[in-house]
Amino acid sequence: MVDFFGLYNYWIVIVLAMAGMYIVIARGNLIKKLVGLNVFQASVFVLYISFGKVSGGTAPILLKGVVTYSNPLPHVLILTAIVVGVATTALGLALVVRIRREYGTIEEDDIHSQDGHT
Amino acid sequence: MMLEVIDIIILTLMTVTVIGIVVMRNLLAVVMLGGIYSLLAASIFVALDAVDVAFTEAAVGAGISTVLFIGTLALTTRVEKRPKHKPLLPLCVCIITGAVLIYGSLDMARFGDPNSPANRHVAAHYLENTKKDTGVPNVVTAVLASYRGYDTLGEVTVIFTAGIGVILLLGNWRRGLKPPAPHHEDKA
Amino acid sequence: MREYLILRVITKLLFPFILLFALYVQFHGDFGPGGGFQAGVIFAASFILYSMVFGVRSAQHVLPVGILRAGIAGGLLLYALVGVVDLLLGANYLDYSPMSAEAKVGQHLGIFLVELGVGITVASVMMTMFFTFATWRED
Amino acid sequence: MLREHLPVLVIIIPLIAAPLCILFRGRDQAFGIALLATWGSFACSAVIAAKVMASGTLSYELGGWPPPIGIELRIDALNALILLIVSGIGSVVAPYARNSLLLEYVEDRSYMFYCAFLLCLCGLMGVAVTGDAFNLFVFLEISSLSSYVLIALGFDRRALTASYQYLIMGTIGATFIVISIGLLYQATGTLNMADIAQRLPEHGYDRTVIAAFAFLVIGVALKMALFPLHQWLPNAYSYAPSTVSAFLAATATKVSVYILLRFLFTVFGVQFSFDILPTAVPLTILAILAMFIPSIVACFEHNVKKVLAYSSVAQIGYMVLGIGFVTMTGLTAGILHLFNHALMKGALFLVLGAVFYRIGSCNIDRMAGLARTMPWTMAAFVGGGLSLIGIPMTAGFISKWYLIQAAIEKGWWHIAVLIVASSLIAVIYIWRVIESAYFREPPEDLQNVKEAPLSLLIPAWILVFGNVYFGIETSLPVSMAELAARSLLGAN
Numbered sequence: 001m002v003d004f005f006g007l008y009n010y011w012i013v014i015v016l017a018m019a020g021m022y023i024v025i026a027r028g029n030l031i032k033k034l035v036g037l038n039v040f041q042a043s044v045f046v047l048y049i050s051f052g053k054v055s056g057g058t059a060p061i062l063l064k065g066v067v068t069y070s071n072p073l074p075h076v077l078i079l080t081a082i083v084v085g086v087a088t089t090a091l092g093l094a095l096v097v098r099i100r101r102e103y104g105t106i107e108e109d110d111i112h113s114q115d116g117h118t
Numbered sequence: 119m120m121l122e123v124i125d126i127i128i129l130t131l132m133t134v135t136v137i138g139i140v141v142m143r144n145l146l147a148v149v150m151l152g153g154i155y156s157l158l159a160a161s162i163f164v165a166l167d168a169v170d171v172a173f174t175e176a177a178v179g180a181g182i183s184t185v186l187f188i189g190t191l192a193l194t195t196r197v198e199k200r201p202k203h204k205p206l207l208p209l210c211v212c213i214i215t216g217a218v219l220i221y222g223s224l225d226m227a228r229f230g231d232p233n234s235p236a237n238r239h240v241a242a243h244y245l246e247n248t249k250k251d252t253g254v255p256n257v258v259t260a261v262l263a264s265y266r267g268y269d270t271l272g273e274v275t276v277i278f279t280a281g282i283g284v285i286l287l288l289g290n291w292r293r294g295l296k297p298p299a300p301h302h303e304d305k306a
Numbered sequence: 307m308r309e310y311l312i313l314r315v316i317t318k319l320l321f322p323f324i325l326l327f328a329l330y331v332q333f334h335g336d337f338g339p340g341g342g343f344q345a346g347v348i349f350a351a352s353f354i355l356y357s358m359v360f361g362v363r364s365a366q367h368v369l370p371v372g373i374l375r376a377g378i379a380g381g382l383l384l385y386a387l388v389g390v391v392d393l394l395l396g397a398n399y400l401d402y403s404p405m406s407a408e409a410k411v412g413q414h415l416g417i418f419l420v421e422l423g424v425g426i427t428v429a430s431v432m433m434t435m436f437f438t439f440a441t442w443r444e445d
Numbered sequence: 446m447l448r449e450h451l452p453v454l455v456i457i458i459p460l461i462a463a464p465l466c467i468l469f470r471g472r473d474q475a476f477g478i479a480l481l482a483t484w485g486s487f488a489c490s491a492v493i494a495a496k497v498m499a500s501g502t503l504s505y506e507l508g509g510w511p512p513p514i515g516i517e518l519r520i521d522a523l524n525a526l527i528l529l530i531v532s533g534i535g536s537v538v539a540p541y542a543r544n545s546l547l548l549e550y551v552e553d554r555s556y557m558f559y560c561a562f563l564l565c566l567c568g569l570m571g572v573a574v575t576g577d578a579f580n581l582f583v584f585l586e587i588s589s590l591s592s593y594v595l596i597a598l599g600f601d602r603r604a605l606t607a608s609y610q611y612l613i614m615g616t617i618g619a620t621f622i623v624i625s626i627g628l629l630y631q632a633t634g635t636l637n638m639a640d641i642a643q644r645l646p647e648h649g650y651d652r653t654v655i656a657a658f659a660f661l662v663i664g665v666a667l668k669m670a671l672f673p674l675h676q677w678l679p680n681a682y683s684y685a686p687s688t689v690s691a692f693l694a695a696t697a698t699k700v701s702v703y704i705l706l707r708f709l710f711t712v713f714g715v716q717f718s719f720d721i722l723p724t725a726v727p728l729t730i731l732a733i734l735a736m737f738i739p740s741i742v743a744c745f746e747h748n749v750k751k752v753l754a755y756s757s758v759a760q761i762g763y764m765v766l767g768i769g770f771v772t773m774t775g776l777t778a779g780i781l782h783l784f785n786h787a788l789m790k791g792a793l794f795l796v797l798g799a800v801f802y803r804i805g806s807c808n809i810d811r812m813a814g815l816a817r818t819m820p821w822t823m824a825a826f827v828g829g830g831l832s833l834i835g836i837p838m839t840a841g842f843i844s845k846w847y848l849i850q851a852a853i854e855k856g857w858w859h860i861a862v863l864i865v866a867s868s869l870i871a872v873i874y875i876w877r878v879i880e881s882a883y884f885r886e887p888p889e890d891l892q893n894v895k896e897a898p899l900s901l902l903i904p905a906w907i908l909v910f911g912n913v914y915f916g917i918e919t920s921l922p923v924s925m926a927e928l929a930a931r932s933l934l935g936a937n
Contacts, residue, residue, distance in 0.1 A: 222656020300805030
């Protein structure tokens, strides 16, 4: 039972991440794919932050009288990763807007049929 | 124990949100649920002591990203078409990938273990020496801007790239985007 | 958006406080949660709110495209040049210690400057992105 | 005084030049800045390479923090070679862009094109010098984001969808790499690659490490377009502007191959990657499939850019095949091919840019009879094509020769035969283009096409000349590749 509680956090997050990835690769709507990508990445971020949690610790801002802090390094990494994520999303959306103008649709299937399966 | 309870509640809410995102075809609803997902992730970050990350995720994931998504919806369309294919292959890919990750998680240090390798070695060094080295009490800021300042330089470059990219792709330029004609003669 | 009187009044009331909060997050990031990135996003959020209620044109009156572009480039440049200054002072790239007589003070100064660079670039990029999406028209 | 700071200078020169392009605006100012920056970092790379060959691995501590506390730049022969390739191709392509149609297309935002180009260069070189696993991801994303933008600038609307597809696949790949780095961090508590390598054997190769390995290989395979994860590449390279295709085809996938090499051999270690896990077998099988299937597809394509793009997927196969041998000769061959392929694909795509400049198409039928009107351009194509096939006296021959030797050394005769057979397919798709250009009548509207301007011909010919030069005078790439292979194999 203890063992289960030690890992359940990881498992739920893994399932969420895979649901996000599923949306990315299974759906044909270009905007929905990007939402899925965000879900996928956000779940991986939660996984990272889970690695750095220390039971009984507090946020890593040094204070007098506190001995146990959670691990600051995953926080730093994920701060960077969040920025990379939003940058990707913004670029992806700009592409979607342009695709919509050129093709009149944002569904993958319609785009393929317009381009004759190339 | 309190932490575990909060954790389970938020994770359950996140699961419900993701199911909503998969099922719904109204893109505005999907985008809003995506924002809610980020907000829930931010609250879990608070529970896991990552206040800086929570702050950022709430501002970016639930804020700016959602605004940009809604802006795109206004310029494109609101409803997703009904999917045609049976998504068997993607489903298999995701199940296998998830299985590999869960397999990998079996040998991980348990959640919250203060003696896991991740929480010792380099991380312990930061917690011990930040005050002495930089005089900054927020260890996350110190690591971000000084110990791993080069990473942050890269991060700023990434956001810079995205800004340039959006301007290049969507900016209002004098001429529309007409492909140039080939040059049969040399330019004067 | 003439008819939304409450929205307009509340926005005008909130606007300075959001800006103030952004500045607080920017300059207090060493001591509490926050830093350049969060501050930049909040700063941008205030202008995004303003332009949603009063229109992009009036927001761009205060922040024309040229200034935003300069901000995008300037923030990154500030960050990178702090490192170059360290090089010229004889230290390794991004080693802030020699920027002051005492290493600890130098570190603090360096962190302050690079966080400022981050804030400027992030705020300018976020606002630029929003304005670009908002003013884009299909022709 | 600046000599010791060279490893970081090579990155920050383009990084500082990029925002300067935005501040100065103006087509000519941006061009000047970009040219100075790329040539500057090429000069730095050359000095670094000389230093590494003379005195061994360079290490640079960013922020003055010793690794693993801070981020370390670490350059051995392999990194130095990659740096040379990326900055060298960048230096040739930067002046080429000025006169190609691309700048007319982007018109008043041409300074932004140069900015994105510099960012891409900076990202690729940043990946090549860093010794920190997470930093590698950050710079990989700089290069990826800027290449999405550059590809989307293509004249055809399909460039947009190609770029979008690349963005999705690339981000999934990058996220896989992040997951892998996270698992490694969770197991070892460090992000410095040398430190991970040192601590992994102590930690033991448990299930977490195996999962990290799987995610890394798949993530990198997506980024480097290893068959069958290559779907994004053909469209991305065919619809991107020629300048961009030339730059990316010659550098981007190479850097991904470098990441694979670095992680398989240095971080995870030869023993874990190849003795404990049976990685060599699937890699070899995929490599052989990659050598054949995309090559055969290339034989049926009408867009010559697409032919070359599919051929790029095939060439990745050769590199991975060399890695899969896990011998000194095999690795040398793989690394050599990395260098040589950059030369030949760069040359060929630059030639196509010149063709497009004059006739506005890269269709094989539109290129009929082109050798009459554009003899120098088509001669350059023949030069690059011969190298791609692997004719003696060209660079392409050298790497294939090493590859065959490696196969024979292992006693795998059938693989040696397969290498020759796949080269014959390359003969077919290159010959189709040559046949059309030399032995067919030009279309009526293209009777009076003029030769391409020198500003486009000279860069293309520089690379063609490189193909011949390094096919005869092989000591530089071979000695660097051998040194790199030795350090990869000897690291464990």
